[in-house]
Every structure is written in structure tokens, then in C-alpha cells.
Amino acid sequence: MDASVAGTAIGPMVIAAVEQYEDHPLVRDEFAARILPLSGRLAVAAARWRPMRNALVSATEKRIPGLWAGMLCRKRYVDERLTTTDADAVVVLGAGFDTSGCRLRDKPVFEVDLPGTIASKRERLRAMFGEVPSNVSLVPIDFEAQGLEEALGERGYRRDVRTLFVWEAVTQYLTADAVGATFGFLAQAPAGSELVFTFVRKDFLDGTAMFGGEAAYREFVQNRQIWKFGLLPAEVAEFVAAFGWAEVEQLGPREFTERYLVPSGRVSPVSEIERVVRCVKVAGR
Secondary structure (H helix, E strand, O other), X not given: OOHHHHHHHOHHHHHHHHHOOOOOOOOOOXXXXXXXXXXXXXXXXXXXXXXXXXXXXXXXXXXXXXXXXHHHHHHHHHHHHHHHOOOOEEEEEOOOOOOHHHHOOOOOEEXXXXXXXXXXXXXXXXXXXXXXOOOEEEEEOOOOOOOHHHHHHOOOOOOOXXXXXXXXXXXXXXXXXXXXXXXXXXXXXXXXXXXXXXXXXXXXXXXXXXXXXXXXHHHHHHHOOOOOOOEOHHHHHHHHHOOOEEEEEEEOHHHHHHHHHHHHOOOOOOOOOEEEEEEEEOOOO
């Protein structure tokens, strides 16, 4: 995977950390600011003041209208699955600086990401707690070049354990082959396991539907060429079924607005470019 992708690990956690300044945050994460590298912590500290916070939101929205609220709703949904799942282990694929392991101390959490990101996160966890929390295993891997089964197995993960897999904001950065290889690994999960993953719409990547994200299309698809893989919403169920998974629900702007924004009194757009899917493993392979 392109090393430039590693920088994208910071953005979602900056948004989560900035959200903690709101009176009624959509996500609650006491570790969000502390886990970030210095550059991220400085950005979050500046956002304590409302004008700076508004400027940060505005800059984000210029790339993709609805990105700010979409990331918060996505993270809120994932957090709900983490706190309600009856799985015996959690595997976070492309964990970045996610704090699930810090907050979920009652079960093993395996956090998988690029070696550089893992090294940086290890430093931050040691700075916060003196050591990496005992329930957290940091797993360095390049999805394009290495196999998940071996990398996770070396750190004690058992594939016969019912697992909640979280694969958030990663698939678009991978080739179709790498996505297929990851799903090949996921196909081995025992029945009853759960998967929450996000995808970017294929019709956005091929330029036939912009959803207001022309700036993001130019940056990520045309110029940097780091967004590569996408799906259409209607083809997700068939795609995951080939690997023994059943789509339970799929969420986009309408679902997130009704579930999270309206009850909280927030009026914010949510982007259609990225969607969230929850699946349950129904068959072995």
C-alpha cells in the first residue's frame, strides 16, 4: 500500500477529538485527543475555540460536503457495535489511531495497520499508559503484500473465535486483489462473527456520480490515485455472500440522519460517497 495513505489515519481521530468540545457530542471518546501525534493534538487544541472549530469543519467540507458529520456518524455506529457485540475478540483492520482497545478492556483487541502507523501508535500508547494496554495487540501489515492469517496468528489471534471485525475507511485505498484477499481471510471466520466495513461508491470512482465531491475526486482519484476500489450499494449483498457473509444493514445519509442527527438536534449534511455495511457470518468455507 502507498505509504502516503498512512497520513489518512490522523484525520478521523482529529474529528472525533474536536467533537468532544461540543455540548452533546455524537461520539464520546476521552482518549481521542491524547492518542494523536503532536500535529493532531495541536490541531485539536486550536479547535477548542469555536471560530477555529468552524474553520476546520469548513475546510473539511470543501473536500467532500457532508464528510464531517458522516465520519462522526460512522464512528458512532462502530462504537455501538463494539459495546453491544457478544463476540469474543475484536480485530480492527486499518486501525490508525482508533482508541477501541483503550476503551474496550474486557476482550482482546487486535489492531492492524501499516508498520509506520503501528510504530507511532505504540509510542503514543506508551506515553499515555506507560505501556501498551494488555488486551491490545498491535499488528503491522501491508494489506497489499502480506497475509492477515499469519500476521494475526503470530500475535495470538485464533481464527476459530467469534470475532467482530471493523474495517473502517480502508477498502477504497486498496486494489481489488487486496480487498479480495482480505475477504478470503474473513471467509474463514466462524459463524456468528460480525463485520462492519465501509466502502466508497463505485459510481463516484468512475466519475459518473459526484455527490458534490468533485474536489475529492480530483485529489484522491485523478491526481493522487489512492482511491481505487469501490462497490455499488445494490451489489454489496452478493459480494459478501460469496465469502459466507450476510448483509444485515447498510447505512448512508438517510439512515445516519434519522438515527443520530435528528435525535441530537444537529442539522448537518452527510455524504453519500461512503457507506457503512454490517454483516454477520452465516457459513464456513
